[in-house]
Amino acid sequence: MNENRRQILEMLSTGKITADEAERLIAALESGPATSAGTSAAAATGSAAAAVKTRAKYLRVLVEADQEMTGLKGPTSVNVRVPMQLLRAGVRLASLIPVQAHQQFDEAMNKHGVPLTLSQIRPENLEELVDHLEDLTVDVNGSDANNTKVRVFCE
Amino acid sequence: MTPNFAVIGVHTPAWQMPRLWIPLFLLWIPVVLLSPIIFLVLVAIAIAARTNIWRLIALFWNFLSGLPGTDIHVSAHGNNVLVRIL
Numbered sequence: 001m002n003e004n005r006r007q008i009l010e011m012l013s014t015g016k017i018t019a020d021e022a023e024r025l026i027a028a029l030e031s032g033p034a035t036s037a038g039t040s041a042a043a044a045t046g047s048a049a050a051a052v053k054t055r056a057k058y059l060r061v062l063v064e065a066d067q068e069m070t071g072l073k074g075p076t077s078v079n080v081r082v083p084m085q086l087l088r089a090g091v092r093l094a095s096l097i098p099v100q101a102h103q104q105f106d107e108a109m110n111k112h113g114v115p116l117t118l119s120q121i122r123p124e125n126l127e128e129l130v131d132h133l134e135d136l137t138v139d140v141n142g143s144d145a146n147n148t149k150v151r152v153f154c155e
Numbered sequence: 156m157t158p159n160f161a162v163i164g165v166h167t168p169a170w171q172m173p174r175l176w177i178p179l180f181l182l183w184i185p186v187v188l189l190s191p192i193i194f195l196v197l198v199a200i201a202i203a204a205r206t207n208i209w210r211l212i213a214l215f216w217n218f219l220s221g222l223p224g225t226d227i228h229v230s231a232h233g234n235n236v237l238v239r240i241l
Contacts, residue, residue: 072231073233074232074233075230076231076232077229077231078230079229079230080226080228083222083223083225085217085224086222087221088217089214089218089221090218090221092217092218093214095206096206098203099205
């Protein structure tokens, strides 16, 4: 028997973790060697909760720009934290756009070089997009004299 | 949970406003008083959007419930603006 699996089962038998947590840990163990190493380490420390991936609660957008970039005196920074629940609710509001407005929207977007068909975007697609945002990290650093930094990530 | 407080802070090099705690829960009083008018507005929106009124209410409620935790902090030119919804 695999050593990591044995550790998980021992933790289950001693009552350190629940059967549900053990199942998730074993599933994570089987999903790949890269993640299993981290999972077993977490299991070894007895922190089963740390091993189970928690859902991100917030989308963070951080922008830092120096005065050369903005033309303003001193550095400029923007720090925005948006709850994921708000994003999900926001994309659901898109379903309120009247059908007759779809064509006008598509034409306007095409006119500006964005070939988008709004009627083909379903609320479930948008919710899926928000779910996958959790795995997204954007890290932009300006080069040379441009010290602008942009970070977008979920936490 | 719907937002209970909004915290607003403005800080300039020349002037510093004390952080304002705005009790948003008190807005429920005018909302309840104006509820018939709000309901009519929602019905009009539902007809225009060709959607179910209850679905519309659920959407707005979800949106409202998602607001707590929103945090916006902008700092530029020595000025700081903070908006936080709790």
